[in-house]
Amino acid sequence: MKCSRRDLLTTALKATVAAALPIAAFRFLSPAEVRAAVADPALRWGFLVDTEKCVGCGFCVKACKLENEVPYDTPVSRTWVERYIVTRDGQTHIDSPMAGRDGFTDPKVRDEAVDPAEITKSFFVPKLCNQCDNPACVQVCPVGATYQTKDGVVLVDRDWCIGCGYCIMACPYGVRFFHPVYKVAEKCNFCYHRISKGLKPACVEACPFEARQIGNLKDPEDPVTRIVMTQRVAVLKDEYGTKPQVFYIGLDRNVR
Amino acid sequence: MKNHVWRPLYLVLGFIALFLVIRHFLVPKDFGVHGKNFTYGFHRAGNIQEWQAVPIKYHGRESCNECHPENVAANASSKHAPIQCENCHGPAMNHPDSPEKLPIDTSRELCLRCHGALSTPGSQRSRIKGIAPDSHNPGTPCTDCHNPHKPDLEGIR
Numbered sequence: 001m002k003c004s005r006r007d008l009l010t011t012a013l014k015a016t017v018a019a020a021l022p023i024a025a026f027r028f029l030s031p032a033e034v035r036a037a038v039a040d041p042a043l044r045w046g047f048l049v050d051t052e053k054c055v056g057c058g059f060c061v062k063a064c065k066l067e068n069e070v071p072y073d074t075p076v077s078r079t080w081v082e083r084y085i086v087t088r089d090g091q092t093h094i095d096s097p098m099a100g101r102d103g104f105t106d107p108k109v110r111d112e113a114v115d116p117a118e119i120t121k122s123f124f125v126p127k128l129c130n131q132c133d134n135p136a137c138v139q140v141c142p143v144g145a146t147y148q149t150k151d152g153v154v155l156v157d158r159d160w161c162i163g164c165g166y167c168i169m170a171c172p173y174g175v176r177f178f179h180p181v182y183k184v185a186e187k188c189n190f191c192y193h194r195i196s197k198g199l200k201p202a203c204v205e206a207c208p209f210e211a212r213q214i215g216n217l218k219d220p221e222d223p224v225t226r227i228v229m230t231q232r233v234a235v236l237k238d239e240y241g242t243k244p245q246v247f248y249i250g251l252d253r254n255v256r
Numbered sequence: 257m258k259n260h261v262w263r264p265l266y267l268v269l270g271f272i273a274l275f276l277v278i279r280h281f282l283v284p285k286d287f288g289v290h291g292k293n294f295t296y297g298f299h300r301a302g303n304i305q306e307w308q309a310v311p312i313k314y315h316g317r318e319s320c321n322e323c324h325p326e327n328v329a330a331n332a333s334s335k336h337a338p339i340q341c342e343n344c345h346g347p348a349m350n351h352p353d354s355p356e357k358l359p360i361d362t363s364r365e366l367c368l369r370c371h372g373a374l375s376t377p378g379s380q381r382s383r384i385k386g387i388a389p390d391s392h393n394p395g396t397p398c399t400d401c402h403n404p405h406k407p408d409l410e411g412i413r
Contacts, residue, residue, distance in 0.1 A: 055381040057369040059343045066347050067313045103369030105389065116375035123379040138296050147299035148291050157303040193310035202314050208338040208370075209380065 043151040045190055045245070046217035048224045048233070049126050052250040053211035056081055056124035058103035063206035065101065067191060069181075075099060076177040078188035079128040079203050084254055085109055087118045092254045100124075125255050126212060128203070129154065129175045129188035130236065130244030137167035137176060137187075146185065152217075152245060153192055158184050172240045190214060217245065313347040316340065320348070330405040344404065364389065367398040 064079045065072050081100030085093040093109040104124070107114070135154050138146050145160035146167055156167075161184035168176040168185060179186035191201035195214065199205070204212045215224025224247075227233065233247040236255070248255075284300050291297020320341045321328040331337060342348060344366060345358045373386030393401075403411040 053380055055370055055379065055384060056374075056376075059340075059369065063314055063343070063347070068310075102365060103372075104374060105365065105368040105372035107374055114375075119375050119377060121378040122374070122376040124376075124381070135296065144287070144298040144300075147303075148296040149304060150291055155299075155303065155307055157300055157306075159303070159306075160300055189307065192307045194312060196308045197312070199312065199316070205314060205316055206340055206343055208340070208343070210338075 042216075042218055044217045045131060045152050045195060046215055046224055046228065047128065047131070047190065047246040048213040048215065048227055048249070049128075049246060050211045050213075050249040051123060051125050051252075051255075053209040054081065054124040054126055055209060056083055056100065056104040057208070058100040059206040059208065060126060060203035060212060061099050061101045063202040064188070064191075067194075067202035070186065071180050072101075074180050076180065076186070077101065078175075078186065079126065082125045082127060082255075083109070083122070084125065084252065085114055085122040086120050086252075086254060087114060088120055089118070100126075121252070123250075123252065125248075125251075126203075127173070127175070127236075128246060129190070130173055130242065130246045131190060133243035133245060134241060136170040136172065136240070136242055137185075140166040140170040142166065149192075153189050153195075154187065155189050155192060156185050156187060158182050161185050172237050172242060173244075313349050314340075314342050315348045316342070320345075323352075327405060334406050334408065334411075336404060336407055362397050362399045364396075364398055367402075367404075 058081055061077055061079055061081060064070070065077055068078055070077060075098055077099035079099075080096050081104075082094055082096045083100075083104050087093065093112070093114055095109045097104075097106075097110075107116070131153050133152070135148060138148055138154060141147075142164065143160060143162055145157045145162070146154060147157070148154050158179075163178070163184050165178065165185070168178065171187075176185050176187045178184075191199075191203075194201055201212075201214055204214050213224050215222040217225050217228065219225055220229070227249070228247050231249065233249055234251040235244045235247060236251075237244070284302065286301040287299070288301070289297050290299060290301050317328055317340055324341075328341065331339070331341070344361050346361065348358065349355060351358055368387075368389055370381075370384050371386050373388050374381060376382050398404075401413055403413060405411075
């Protein structure tokens with residue numbers, strides 16, 4: 001095969017044009033356009049839990065279960081309160097009877113008496129869905145039944161969920177459970193029906209001690225955002241890389 | 257080519273066509289990538305409106321105040337001011353249409369949520385006055401003596 005210089009150049013030119021054609025099909029977006037296409041930058045729901053203020057009354061759990069029609073007498077709940085009792089021997093006793101629905105009235109932990117003189121610290125930690133920025137539960141859904149909205153809340157499509165339970169396994173926080181009535185995956189969604197109408201989630205409203213707060217993390221003037229930005233807050237299981245958006249004040253190292 | 261090659265090939269093509277037709281009818285029109293990306297935003301768009309349409313059950317004390325201002329005001333001036341009406345009276349739902357009357361929880365267990373004495377050093381719970389439920393008038397409803405809207409001792413019945 002012979003190839004003159006002229007042939008080489010014309011072929012190379014044609015090849016370059018041909019290769020450039022598919023690139024021309026792409027649109028080059030400005031950073032602002034990309035941000036607008038990816039998510040609404042004005043709103044990102046975040047949550048703040050002040051464990052110092054929680055007294056373990058369980059009104060949040062009661063309100064959550066009634067507001068979101070989670071069967072009241074089942075042990076599952078979208079939100080729950082844990083009691084931690086650390087004793088002098090270094091042991092941690094943890095319980096959450098009926099998810100803390102009826103509060104904590106019994107000094108016994110799971111039918112085991114703890115000597116009050118031995119208790120070094122004891123406190124309550126409310127838990128709920130962290131509405132992660134990188135939700136592991138959404139990644140594993142095989143049918144696209146769970147997803148993250150543009151304002152950062154992870155929802156479950158009850159019509160589309162096949163009930164395989166992958167997401168329940170994937171959540172490192174144990175937030176998801178199987179809904180006893182609808183037979184699909186169920187989780188806290190910050191009371192999406194309330195927050196999208198300008199109301200607070202049922203648990204936030206029910207809390208008499210302001211241990212639970214919700215806010216818009218994209219708004220620097222929001223009280224929750226101010227606290228998250230200016231005070232010392234922690235998140236649960238940071239090492240999983242899920243980027244949880246529920247921030248805790250006064251989190252103890254015993255809290256898992 | 258031979259018939260035994262074409263026939264299974266047609267069958268496969270037929271199955272693919274059938275699959276595409278069924279899929280066209282079963283998958284909702286609004287199914288697609290709507291959020292951040294395919295990984296997190298692949299869903300049925302209409303589901304967001306479905307969640308937003310869930311009826312509200314807890315309406316808050318402002319809503320109670322519209323018809324019961326005297327009770328809301330009485331509680332607001334007491335130590336129980338931060339407690340929402342619906343924590344004890346139950347969610348309003350569509351009250352006064354349904355339910356017509358809200359069932360008031362006057363059980364001891366309700367009061368003990370905060371006032372049951374527990375050893376909780378390092379928690380706000382230890383700053384709330386607590387009783388030992390087994391020795392403090394066991395079996396008697398708290399509301400026999402204490403007024404929940406005026407819990408101080410001067411409000412004692």
